[in-house]
Amino acid sequence: TQLLEQSPQFLSIQEGENLTVYCNSSSVFSSLQWYRQEPGEGPVLLVTVVTGGEVKKLKRLTFQFGDARKDSSLHITAAQPGDTGLYLCAGGSGTYKYIFGTGTRLKVLA
Amino acid sequence: SAVISQKPSRDICQRGTSLTIQCQVDSQVTMMFWYRQQPGQSLTLIATANQGSEATYESGFVIDKFPISRPNLTFSTLTVSNMSPEDSSIYLCSVGGTGPYGYTFGSGTRLTVV
Numbered sequence: 001t002q003l004l005e006q007s008p009q010f011l012s013i014q015e016g017e018n019l020t021v022y023c024n025s026s027s028v029f030s031s032l033q034w035y036r037q038e039p040g041e042g043p044v045l046l047v048t049v050v051t052g053g054e055v056k057k058l059k060r061l062t063f064q065f066g067d068a069r070k071d072s073s074l075h076i077t078a079a080q081p082g083d084t085g086l087y088l089c090a091g092g093s094g095t096y097k098y099i100f101g102t103g104t105r106l107k108v109l110a
Numbered sequence: 111s112a113v114i115s116q117k118p119s120r121d122i123c124q125r126g127t128s129l130t131i132q133c134q135v136d137s138q139v140t141m142m143f144w145y146r147q148q149p150g151q152s153l154t155l156i157a158t159a160n161q162g163s164e165a166t167y168e169s170g171f172v173i174d175k176f177p178i179s180r181p182n183l184t185f186s187t188l189t190v191s192n193m194s195p196e197d198s199s200i201y202l203c204s205v206g207g208t209g210p211y212g213y214t215f216g217s218g219t220r221l222t223v224v
Contacts, residue, residue, distance in 0.1 A: 033212045040119075042202050042215025043153070088152060096141060096207040100153040 002027040004091050004101035012107045013079055021074045021104045023089035024106045032065055032072045037086040046074075079108045112137050116216030123193055123223050130189045131219045133203035136202075138183035142208075144176070147200040147218070150183050159186045191224045 023032070023082045031050040035043035047056050049065035049072065056063045060083075062075040072089055089101040113136040123129050133142065144156040156176055157165040163177040179187045190197055204215045 005145050035212070040220075042114075042116075042204070043213070044215075045212035048210065048212055090213075092207070097155065097158075098207060098213070103152040105150070 002091065002093070002099045004089055004099055006024075006087075006089060006101040006104045008104060009102070010105050010107075012109065015080055015108055015110050016078050017108075019076050019078075019079060019106070021087055021106070023072045023074075023091075023101050025070050025091060027091070027093075028069050029091035030069070031092045032069075033098065034063055034072070034074055034091045035088045035090065037088060038084075043086075043088055079106075080110045081110050084108050103106070112139065112214045114203060114205065114216040116219060117201055118219055119217060120220040121222070123221065125194050127222055128189055128191045129193065129221060130187050130208050131201055131203070133139055133188075133194065133198035135184045135205055139205045140183070141205070141207075142180065142186045143204045143213070144178065144186075144188045145202045145204065145215075147202060149199070150172055153175060153202065156188070189212045190221065193221075195223045 004025045008073045033048045034046045037043040047063045052067045052069045060077045064073050084107050087104045090096045090098040115134045117132050142159045145153040146156055147153050155168050156171045157167045157178055159165045159178045159180040161180045161183050175191055177189045200218045200220050202218045204213045204217050206213045
């Protein structure tokens with residue numbers, strides 16, 4: 001069974017701090033997605049990475065796919081209260097079905 | 111990307127009853143997915159709903175407990191049957207997956223069983 005473990009599980013930081021969220025698996029994925037979910041809403045896609053070693057930037061967010069395509073990281077620079085939410089990674093293996101990670105709940109305090 | 115309307119947004123139900131959740135998409139899609147998100151946890155796929163055929167259920171989920179209808183390419187329902195407090199969760203429908211927009215989700219149904 002494919003599993004995606006995220007760490008940390010919870011993170012509470014002050015506005016302006018940097019943070020990194022990790023998504024790890026023993027399985028190889030053909031692509032990996034990152035989502036953010038706010039209370040009362042469904043998850044919203046942030047990025048998809050498909051190539052080992054790939055780095056993508058979305059404003060203050062930097063996403064990296066591991067060289068072996070088994071892990072990924074999300075780095076947020078100068079976090080803002082608007083970054084608060086549940087961050088989920090999701091791994092795909094070439095089918096329509098993605099496995100969602102265990103989730104990281106981020107709270108950014110003003 | 112598609113826009114999904116899901117309802118109800120929340121409900122409080124008595125144990126032993128059933129609740130049907132509706133999901134309407136603004137475009138035709140081949141597959142629709144139903145997820146469960148238990149409090150503070152990640153998403154677990156319940157089933158995949160294809161138009162014109164029976165839904166495909168994931169391990170641990172059965173049709174008698176979670177019957178699904180898919181009458182056309184823009185609509186699906188999920189029923190949570192004979193509810194118990196353990197069914198208290200957020201239920202989400204979604205479409206997409208592998209395309210550039212990833213999955214698009216409805217806003218979810220927060221179900222509380224008392």
